[in-house]
Amino acid sequence: xxxxxxxxxxxxxxxxxxxxxxxxxxxxxxxxxxxxxxxxxxxxxxxxxxxxxxxxxxxxxxxxxxxxxxxxxxxxxxxxxxxxxxxxxxxxxxxxxxxxxxxxxxxxxxxxxxxxxxxxxxxxxxxxxxxxxxxxxxxxxxxxxxxxxxxxxxxxxxxxxxxxxxxxxxxxxxxxxxxxxxxxxxxxxxxxxxxxxxxxxxxxxxxxxxxxxxxxxxxxxxxxxxxxxxxxxxxxxx
Numbered sequence: 001x002x003x004x005x006x007x008x009x010x011x012x013x014x015x016x017x018x019x020x021x022x023x024x025x026x027x028x029x030x031x032x033x034x035x036x037x038x039x040x041x042x043x044x045x046x047x048x049x050x051x052x053x054x055x056x057x058x059x060x061x062x063x064x065x066x067x068x069x070x071x072x073x074x075x076x077x078x079x080x081x082x083x084x085x086x087x088x089x090x091x092x093x094x095x096x097x098x099x100x101x102x103x104x105x106x107x108x109x110x111x112x113x114x115x116x117x118x119x120x121x122x123x124x125x126x127x128x129x130x131x132x133x134x135x136x137x138x139x140x141x142x143x144x145x146x147x148x149x150x151x152x153x154x155x156x157x158x159x160x161x162x163x164x165x166x167x168x169x170x171x172x173x174x175x176x177x178x179x180x181x182x183x184x185x186x187x188x189x190x191x192x193x194x195x196x197x198x199x200x201x202x203x204x205x206x207x208x209x210x211x212x213x214x215x216x217x218x219x220x221x222x223x224x225x226x227x228x229x230x231x232x233x234x235x236x237x238x
Contacts, residue, residue, distance in 0.1 A: 027058040028124035030147050042118045045180050048191070050212025057121055059219035060113060060146060067111055070128065070143045073153050074107060075236055078130075082238045089139060090154040102133030104237035108229050111143075113222050114179040114188060122222075123179055129229060130155075170198075171226040176218050191215055193223075 060066070081088035111126035125144035132138040137158045145152040175198065178189045190198045195210050215223075 028060065028122050028146060029119065030124050030145065034119070039118045039181050040183065045118050045182060046208050048117060048178055048189075048208070048210045048214045050214050050217040052120060053115075053214060053217040057115060057218060059221045060111075060122060060126065063111055063126065063221075066126075066143065066146060066151065067109065067128075069151055070141065070153055071107060071109075071234070073151070074128070074130070074141055074155065077153075077155065078105065078236070079238060087157075088155050089157045091156045104133060104235060105138060106131040106133075106135070106233040106235055107141075109232040109234060110224050110229050112177065112224060114177040115218055115222065116179045116181070118181045122219075131233065168226050171230075174215075174223040174225045174228070176215060176222045176224075178214075 077088050080086075108129045108131075111128065113126045114123045115121070116123050123144075124146050125142055126146075128141040128143070129137060130139045130141060139158055140156045142154045142156065143151050144154075170192075174193045175190050178191050180187050180189065189200065189208065191210070191214060192198055193215050195213060195215050197205050197208055197210070200208075
């Protein structure tokens, strides 16, 4: 019993620390505050570790408020673009004009967050999906600057951010996104509830290792699935 009590108190302290961190500001680091030398020299970037994550990674604070703000701005942009016959994307659309047709669109209420393995915390951003009236994917929205006074919102066509494609092939399987900075840039791995990596070739997966139950050690709020996205859509008519 004496051994159990210290462990129990330690668990309480970890949870309390997490709560204190998230009560003031989202427990993330703005991109301009990241120590990039430390990020790129982290040697275990391709090892996903339950032991390292447990008790040390908090979810984004007040994300419901941030979500409402983001959806409101996306709605304004979509409406303005529609009225002016424009494409709302912030990146090259590559012939995505057809996706702009219809009486309105659906936007997901599920924020897609990413755990960064170099930093051992969530990135200072989340993503939303936009669907056309016929339910084809119309685009993606990146919301960043969660610590700032105003959110930075960028809208991209469907083919711009293939890392964030919804796992249609396994609609009821929950996944989380794990982000890695390496010398060539950044990659995002889709980790399933079985702690397997999806979406990579076998050759690409060979350099990654998953130590322990990484999926369940990350915040539960990070988990999403195709079915969960489909069950949490808002219809917005122009």
